[in-house]
Amino acid sequence: MNRTIWKWGFGISLTALILLIIFTFAIWALVNATGSFAATVMGDSNLPYLSMGQFLLDSVGSPMFYAYIIDFAILLSSTVMLIVHKK
Numbered sequence: 001m002n003r004t005i006w007k008w009g010f011g012i013s014l015t016a017l018i019l020l021i022i023f024t025f026a027i028w029a030l031v032n033a034t035g036s037f038a039a040t041v042m043g044d045s046n047l048p049y050l051s052m053g054q055f056l057l058d059s060v061g062s063p064m065f066y067a068y069i070i071d072f073a074i075l076l077s078s079t080v081m082l083i084v085h086k087k
Contacts, residue, residue: 003085009078016071024064028055 028050035048059065 001081003082006078006081006085009074010082013071013075013078017068017075020064020067020071024056027064028052031055 032048032050035050039047
């Protein structure tokens, strides 16, 4: 395949990775804010908190997890092919 295709693949996968990371942080913040709001509305003084590590461990097997796997695979393969096809 052409080197230009691998460059485009690398750029798109890198952009997708950055957007996935931002999306993951946004979902994590939304889950914590919703949990805290719900606990406050119900009169519970003990606010729940989900750590980022626990959130990532709970997401194994979810569509977001597979999106990360596919993105890393494309990023790795395009990086290897750009190195192999270096002029």
